[in-house]
Amino acid sequence: MINLWGSSASASWQVALDQYPDVVSTQGVRQLEPLDTWYRTELPSLIAARTQPYVTHDEMVRITEWKMHRGAWRAPNLVRVTSNEPPLVIDVTTRGLALVPHPTKPVKEIATLDGVGPATASAVVAAFAPTLYPFFDELVAGQVPHLGPVAWTLSYYARYAEALRGRAVLLGGGWTPVMLERALWAFVGGKASAEL
Numbered sequence: 545m546i547n548l549w550g551s552s553a554s555a556s557w558q559v560a561l562d563q564y565p566d567v568v569s570t571q572g573v574r575q576l577e578p579l580d581t582w583y584r585t586e587l588p589s590l591i592a593a594r595t596q597p598y599v600t601h602d603e604m605v606r607i608t609e610w611k612m613h614r615g616a617w618r619a620p621n622l623v624r625v626t627s628n629e630p631p632l633v634i635d636v637t638t639r640g641l642a643l644v645p646h647p648t649k650p651v652k653e654i655a656t657l658d659g660v661g662p663a664t665a666s667a668v669v670a671a672f673a674p675t676l677y678p679f680f681d682e683l684v685a686g687q688v689p690h691l692g693p694v695a696w697t698l699s700y701y702a703r704y705a706e707a708l709r710g711r712a713v714l715l716g717g718g719w720t721p722v723m724l725e726r727a728l729w730a731f732v733g734g735k736a737s738a739e740l
Contacts, residue, residue, distance in 0.1 A: 548731045549687050554715050560727035567733035579610040587671045598638040599668055601630035607667050624659025644673045648702045662701045674722035678708045684728040
C-alpha cells in the first residue's frame with residue numbers, strides 16, 4: 545500500500561479526498577453519514593453567519609456525536625458535554641473562536657467546557673477556520689511521521705496541526721489542513737488506497 549503522507553502528487557491526495565463520503569457511508573455506523581454531512585456542509589455556514597462566531601449547545605452536542613461516531617464512542621464524555629449550560633457553550637466558543645488564528649489558544653479555550661478535550665475542540669475550530677486547523681483524529685495522526693504515539697494533549701495537537709498546515713502549503717493548489725485530514729482518514733478507511 546502506498547503511503548499517502550509521503551506523496552507529493554496532488555492527484556493522489558485528490559483521489560483519497562474524493563473517496564471520503566464513500567468511506568463514511570461504508571463504516572456501518574447508522575448516524576455517521578447524516579452527522580458528517582451536517583458537519584461538513586451546514587455547520588461552517590451556521591458559524592460564519594453569526595456576527596460573533598460561536599456554536600450553540602445543540603451544535604456542540606452534535607459535533608461530539610459526529611466525532612464519536614467517526615472514532616471511539618465515549619458515552620460518559622457525551623453526558624458531560626450535554627451537561628454544559630447553553631449560555632456557557634456560547635460564551636466559551638465565542639471567546640475561543642475570537643482567538644483565531646493563534647495555533648492553539650482557540651482549542652485550549654473551547655476545551656475548558658466539561659467533556660470537551662482537544663479533539664472535540666479542534667472539530668469546532670476546524671469547522672470555523674479549515675484553512676488553519678484540522679480536526680484532531682487518531683487515524684490521521686498515525687499516518688504523520690515523527691509525531692510519535694497519539695497523545696490527547698494540546699502540545700500534540702499543535703505538532704499535528706502544524707504538520708498538516710505544512711503539507712497543505714507543499715501541495716499548494718488550495719489544499720487546506722481539513723482537506724488533508726479527510727483525505728488521510730479516507731485513505732486509512734481502505735477505499736481510496738485501492739485506487740492509488
